[in-house]
Amino acid sequence: MTGTADGTADGFTPSCPTFSWGHPALRAEFAAAADGTPRLVRLGPGGTAVDPEVALPLVELTAVGHGSGWSGPRFTGTALGSRLAYRGHRDAGSSDWVRLTVELHDPVTALTAFVELTSPVGLPVLRSRVRLRNDGTDPLVVQSVSSLLLGGLPSPDVLDVHRARNDWLAECRWYAEPLRDTVADIGVDAHQHDSRAALTLTGRGSWPTDGHLPMGALTERGGGRAWVWQVESPAGWRWDLGERAHGTYLAVNGPTDAEHQWRARLAPDEEFTTVWAAVATGSTGTAEAGAAEAGAAEAGAAEAGVSRPGGGSALDAAFGVMTAYRRAVRRPHPDHGALPVVFNDYMNTLMGDPTTEKLLPLIDAAARAGAEYFCVDSGWSDDTVDGGWWDTVGAWRPAARRFPDGGIEAVLDRIRERGMVPGLWLEPEVVGVHSPVASALPPDAFFQRDGVRITEQGRHQLDLRHPAARAHLDRTVDRIVGDWGVGYLKLDYNVVVAPGTCAPGDLSPGSGLLGHAHAYLAWLSDVLDRHPGLVVESCASGGMRMDGATLAVAQLQSLSDQQDPLRFPAIAAAAPTAVPPEQGAVWAYPQPGYDDDLIGFTLGGALLGRIHLSGHLNRMSERQLGLVRAAVDTYTAIRGDLARAVPFWPLGLPGWTDPWLALGLRVPDGPSYVSVWRRGGEADVSLPVGHLAGREVRPEILHPSAESGGAAVWDRDGHALRVSLPRTPTALLIRLHAGTD
Template sequence: MPEIVFDENTRSWLIRTAATSYALRLAEDDSPAHVYWGPALTPAQLSDVLPGSGSRWDSFNDPDEGLDELAADGGTRHWTPALQVRFADGTRALEWRYLSHDIDGGELRVRFRDRHYPLRITLGYRVPAGTDVIERWTELTHDGTDDPIEVVRADSASWVVPLRPDYRISHVTGRWAAESQLLREPVPHGETTFGSRRGITSHHANPWVMLDDGEATERHGEVYSAALAWSGSWRITTTRSSNGRVTVTGGFGQDGVVHRLAPGDTLTTPVFAGLYTDGGFGAASRAWHAYTLGHVLPHPGELRPVLYNSWEATGFDVTETGQRALAEKAAALGVELFVMDDGWFGARSGDHAGLGDWQVNREKFPDGLKPLISEVRRLGMKFGIWVEPEMVNPDSGLYRARPDWVLHHPHRTRSELRNQLVLNFARPDVAEWAFGWLDALVGEHEIDFLKWDMNRPFSEAGWPADSDPDRLWVEHTRAVYAIMDRLRDGHPGLRIEACSGGGGRIDLGVMARTDQVWTSDNTDALDRLVIQHGYGQVYPPRAMSAWVTDDPNFITQRSTPLRFRFHVAMAGVLGIGGDIVKWSEEDLGYAREQIALYKEIRPVVQHGSLYRLVPPTTDGVSALQYVAADGGRAVVFVFRQAAHFPTSERPVRLDGLDPAARYRDEDTGKVWHGAALLAHGLFPGLPAGDFASVVIRLTKL
């Protein structure tokens, strides 16, 4: 169990996780100051680490700058502020006064108040049992009776990284259909901000970073990482000074958006979690995966089903007859969940109309959805359906009736993307309307699975009728969370997939309310190797939806073998997304075999520990390995992207095995010594040619 200890003499708190320690203290002026983050220390050992206040050596540098537990704007510190407030009289600086603290098991709350103004600040810390993750957040309360307080910036936490000779940052960048492109590069001096101003997590960046000294590898080295649990606009800023100090501060919000606190109001920030590990990037990833499985996902112990999705087969041309034909083929393959995508409602024959009119299209489904759903269930599958609740087409009955429901500014163009506008879920009436039709849809049809999509970012994000329109940036996301929470509470069997034009809404915040995420609209197997590699740095395979689709690929027009496509998708939550009515009997037979194989290895893939043996590149060989929690089974995926010149096959060294044990290859019957697999590796036996792949199953004897 985590342990939190307070020392009155030094006015310091020591937070002990499963294998690490974190410490903070009160400075002489009562401001919260960072002390330590790293390998485990006892309270006695921490006394050797506690610093004194630094002495100023010139008039331009504060010696304690960059050591604030939550860097606040004010005084002589000019570090990147995590907290900026503006009081009614124009005062901006914050001065801390310590009030009290509470320790409740693995949770710590430290309470402060401004020395003059009616603002209370609570710093929250929580260690989920069995992890080294420290969840942090901030609460700001206006405890006065007069004018509102403007909160210009309210980050959840500042993380101070220990002094090192050098620093490197790992993060992902990308765009639609090219999400989660992993970058590792030196930390620049000054301020570097990663973020999204789009109202969603975004395809272009993701709210996590990892920092190391530049020498960490997949298996070795200290890694400091932080991940934000938020699905709206966000920012994470690294600051590196000339004296070598580095901090990471992050939270929701963006420049120019102000939170207004009226008397009695409390603003609570999302969790910005931190993690220290000393086993390289692989250990950091496995620790984040274990945390997400154990403390974030709603039903972590479940095995996610093999699904079929109709989008790439039918597009908007959805009919009951066509869906029945696909369902019959899917069931014969061994699919467990049939998902009907866009095109089933309103005047939805393309992306130009119908969003907002969530009534079944009776031309396509003369007797409603129930006959199709009954047939899907008769075939032995669960039924899922695509929805996009936050959007509306201008060509819809809803928009014609309620044009004020969308984000907009007076006298400004309402920019359309994909012929649609964004509904303002911060409005209680809009959120209640959305919950109402979703609740009725799920309840009336006993829907098992919702694919919740969002196909465009915010624009003209105004709310003319409201006195505090900036709050929509936060309240919209919170309303999405609340609707998902209410649906799950009212329909315990419902499962949800988060989607935003692919991977535009992937983060720990949405994962707390969904069961899986759509990783990218790009299902090209070669591209997916890279996308899935970046995704898996923080997020677990258990939530990574991956489809096998038609050849050539719908987006890239690249051709790859069906075997390669299956094996890439089997490294996550397997789905089928091709027009299987047109597949050959040979391909259908192979698909049945691979789906059966996936069901056999699924417990290891979805619930085991991931080891990235060889990272993907544009050519060459890459490899992944999953090891069951009890160590009894392992699954190895090996891929050859391209073979430019004749070369002899090289062994792939495995990881996470017991060196003293022996392991049987379930396909060849060969028995290996664990020590040999770890030290030397095995020859995977890849087929000849480009886009070759193999799945190796090992059982501990």
């Protein structure tokens, strides 16, 4: 697990030989190009190295006075990137992770770049970021810097690119197209110049997943390989794909000057570090890997719970690797293994109008249904008579008129008496224009531009780099959690600010926004350090903050605010592309007016995620409440498997209007689960399950427990699960018990 080059006394090598690094599941090889810059020429458990002239430098960056080597939208060929000379590398690691730092230096500006590469042992995934240090005597204003660069991928002729639109109420909508549709074949040989075209995707503003997920994927037609990447930025991000010497490159960035008004001014001895980015690889076979490496890669993948190289699609395998990686980098917390059932009073229920009178019967019914946490959502601090909580929030004190007898403490006590953990909704970063907090805190505690405080939809935005803003939130959380005994916080964020803030000392709005976003996550980490038993849900109008940096800190992630039970399954089925199943909060809001099929349908969609139960359970008949309790019992019986399972999609990634949807979870050394929804179309469907090909499989319908008329039969010859659902809308949860090969 160490590099092949000999180290000097300080751990760095004195020259730039070809060297390798990694572990059996991920082998990286580096070599120098003609200009002397080191290049990543091979990445994966197998394969051959590419020509260093085809590969990319380890770092690409632009700075004022040092732009691109040629014009165009691509983030390659920068003047500084071609000058960063190799100084040495240091190889370190442990039994769980391997780490490599490559030091580069620009003789013109005296800028030093440290490329920090890491990988969890047993997983074919590379994590990368870049640290810059100004070792010169003059300031340097950086306008963009890469987090991860990967060249030498197959030609755009054979690649499909996958992206995921992520809009409010319509999250995780993946779509694909041939890369060649965007990056046209210009006849490179006739021009002796690569195309300037690039497929570029960006995310802007304080909602990092508004518009698109900060992810992407490539699949190789006929080659059986896939690459999935994510940008772990809580603010702006960018990635682009283009053609280089008949191959494809991937460049991943955090915020940039051109797209996000981000710049970093590095005075002498000052540093800047980019956001992390990660790329995971998947394959349908091991033919291209050496026998020893292939065996080790398969063993490591099996240990981590990812798909075996020989079964399923390459894209499924890469998403499985990414799922295991996300678990490896996140903050440890008991919730990731316990997976308690959460009841939240908002969706299709109280909708921001909680009172003691309305909550007490809901609390009793939620406990009878099997909920283990009960979260009082928005409105609990609203003491206005017209429901005008939106522009008055910020003090986070309970509304006396809503809780007249015993205050909110009586409601929290009732939750505990019924055996549940109490939770509260909080939108910590905003202060309403009519809140007393808006005038109590100093002006610099808020987002600002040109000395004017920013107002967005009747709200101001706190800047958590300011000590007064942070102290205000610390007092708030310590009162709610420490004094009131609340064990669950739903942290919402319902405004988006773009491009950011320019506080005193900020060079640009984008740099201010990134600074605040990092400060928010640091604040949240400190909260969890002080209150280790606290469970935190990240929410931003549903799934507008579903980025890797936030997922690494929060325990749960809201997926959507979608209220239509027929539309939510498309979100739930695709969510494991972005969020591990045990972190994805899926609304299940059965209502007393639903028939049995629709009750089963809305509950079934949450059983392979995190149940976020809601609905007027207190108005249900005993029979209806029994259906809810049966679904919750099914979930509690299988949730121990979900925390270590990886996803697969028997019908491919779901389409927004598909009549049939299917999501599978595969447990290492255990069963597989398949949720299947029918929203229309024919009454029968065949679901390929490649990793169980050739095996005897016994399907077991776990949900619904009532008679649905559904059936599931295993077709061994077709290695597929044949499902029949005579009515619509209906859903099944099926467990697949597999025999030996």
